[in-house]
Amino acid sequence: MYTNHEPWGKKYTDFHHGTGDEYYINDRFLNCLKTIGEGNFQIFPVTVLPEEKPYFILNILNVIDCVDRELSKYNLWTEEDNRPDKLGKFRGFDKMVLDRSKVPKGIHIFRVYGYQIVTVVTKELVEEFEKNDVKGFSLIPLG
Template identity: 30%
Template sequence: MTRYDKYYKINDNKYIPGRWHVRMPLHEETGGEGEDEWFDIWQFNEGRVLEIERPIRLPVKPAGVALEYTESMGIPVVHRRVVSLFERLGLQNEVQFIPVEVEGQTEPWFILNALRVIRCIDDARCEEVLYWLPEDNRPDKEGQYRNVRGLKVDPEKIGDAHIFRPWGWLVVLIVSEHVKSAMEAEGITGIKFLEV
């Protein structure tokens, strides 16, 4: 990979007619009493391997056309074809695939957990960058990004990564042009890319 490679924010394409909508991940209730529990989705933005001890269930409402790449509260949920593609691309060290049960589906589905966080946002090229300031009374966040519009990254800071989250703005998942091209060639459904 060279510093001239392009990078893309990968998104769930919300404008596919008749598509399904995957809801908030839940821990299955295992004791036979009570209801399923909400699942901590923020841990999937931390760039680390996770140990998940209880099954994760994903409700679907409304049901519709299942997409091979979709998002549940911003968390990527992928079909086994995406897992196979990433394995063929040799990206096993950059992602963790966590099995999930998707309502109404019998085939294997997974949460895609990106394992790298890279400090690569190019503040000068972004449309707008706001930081947490002392007057915001959030000392735990002071100096961190509060908002990023028109995200742009500095390719020279990315190195050999093909899939990652940008430090300070972890709500975004970024892939290299190599991964984008491979997903498009494979015909993975549900994806939309935006160059960053």
Template identity: 30%
Template sequence: MHLEGHLRIPIERVGRPLDYSEAGLMVPVVHVKTATALTELAPSDVQIIPADVEGQPDQYLVLVATRVIRCIDESASKVQLWKPEDGLPDMVGKYYAVDDLHIDTTQVGNAKVFRPEGWEVALIVSQDIKEALEALITTGANFEAVTS
């Protein structure tokens, strides 16, 4: 993705700024320290885009996962698909909901940051990325296991 200038992100909630937020839009916005760790540990998996966060003097960036991988383990996850009776013919057979997400790690290869194909609302990070972000005490980041 190529953009000129900085994105502008409004603040919708008052309080302490977070190191990781999805800005109310499922778009990761990260503090520069978080972005630095991610670009050092997974340089081919992420793109960062400068962003101005309203009222914040610190540098923030939009985090883009550059990989989308077909990896959802449908037998281990709770998957709901769109059906013809839902009235959206273009969506039939696609994921309507994925709860208790599990991935097939044999499909992931060397990816450290990615989104699962068909359910791009989830942002998946490897164990070493998780541990690095926890070591930085990254506020706002929540982790759930997606492997058995």
């Protein structure tokens, strides 16, 4: 799932990407998670000004090591990058393929281990978003 990075302005959608890695969601987004039985997350209520809109900060607790390194095309952080904190971790992907056998049943939203800037959602959750007309992000299919 990727956000469209649009400013809040007058457009209060169901999902917003914050200034860091936090996600702001509203009740419609939250209800979709609950409807499909996803429960491995935390929410923290916040009020978005100036119109005092109720939102939640969503903390996704599922982090899964499921990248199929054989089929994916990616770059890793190297010593030349001068980022010892990221050495050997994923730097970027030209093509990300997931090994679905490593994703436990019942998990519908998660971050990718070693590349947590990507949030993955299942087809079931996407269908729930579509059924409820949830807005504020773009979806990119993964292999």
